[in-house]
Amino acid sequence: MCAAVAVIIGAAFAANFAAEQNARNAVVAPRTATCGAQDRVLYDGKIEHIFTHELVFDTEKAFSPKNSLRDCFDKDHLTAKEFAALLDQLYDNGYALIGLERALRAEPLYMPRGKRPLVMSFDDMTYDTVGRGCIDKLVLCDGRVCDYTANASPQTTRERENVTILESFIEKHPDFSVDGARATLCVNGYNGILGYRITPDCRVSEARMESDTVECKALVKHLKELGYAFASHTYYHKYFNSMNARQIEKDCAAWARYIAPIAGETRVLCFPSGEHKARSSKMDVYKKHGYNVFLCVGDYDGTDYEKTARDARFVYRLPFDGTALRLYEKSYARLADTKKIYDNTRFRPFDYKGSYYY
Secondary structure (H helix, E strand, O other): OOOEOOOOOOHHHHHHHHHHHHHHHOOOOOOOOOEOOOOEEEEOOOOEEEEEOOOEOOHHHHOOOOOOOHHHHHHHOOEHHHHHHHHHHHHHOOEEEOOHHHHHOOOOEEEEOOOEEEEEEEEEOOOOOOOOOOOOEEEEEOOEEEEEOOOOOOOEEOOOOHHHHHHHHHHHOHHHEEOOOOOEEEEOOEOEEOOEOOOHHHOOOHHHHHHHHHHHHHHHHHHHHHOOEEEEOOOOOOOHHHOOHHHHHHHHHHHHHHHHHHHOOOOEEEOHHHOOOOOOOOHHHHHHOOOOEEEEEOOOOOOHHHHHOOOOEEEEEEEOOHHHHHHOOOOOOOOOOHHHHOOOOOOOOOOOOOOOOO
């Protein structure tokens, strides 16, 4: 599976994307210390892009035989321990975060000496598996982003979820973030975002939806101030091949109606499981709704068509999850030693070689 951000794109498209995406995400100057502009050198190599889903922090619950989601958690998620270890290894191997919009610019990239660029994104970010080993939601506490889990002790920490672990890491290692870069949060909508039930599909009371919306807006504002960007992971999280054009239209309309007013408009669409067909006429629906940067999955630079498309950009990303740690030890070695990262509290051993589709 994948990683490189291709560089074949018209300069005008790339420049316009960067400017307009910043405006849509309303990014303001980050409030934390980051890599300075001193002693930078031209970088002309591969720009790696990795992603995770929500993390599992309580492995006893998540991987219990009584948990019907344990296969999903094992295949598609990292544990909090693994994510923290991954950050350590990425840092030790010289990687530093840059934003997606910066990676897409046609202009030369200058990195702090000794640093290699890394783009990071987090998918889903719904937190709708309450009580099964993941957190309940992200919250603001004393001006910082924390993770909250009602049935855990303590309830609030900064060590159970990707965003909070990343923030703590950057506080200790400010040179891991270049120019205030953070991750792109690729959110759905069918059951709210970031743990807040803000849409009618959540089937909560109007009062709950209104209060969650207020809290969620404040959280999103804070995340953007830190440097996070938002992208659509589709509203219903349905796969491209399973939807016709009418269904895609409905999906895009729902995201625009319920999520965009809170997360902000975006041109970036993240395909669930990376499933897509770039030449399909169904892509025209996404483009009509303003999407022209598409996040895919695979250790791959894209097809010839995707590399040369003038009205869209296809970005391939490497997944980091239980399956990837087990299967891609050799190909991921350029980033991290997956065997050292692997959390042995998982119910499957590291040498298990089942695919994503077992």
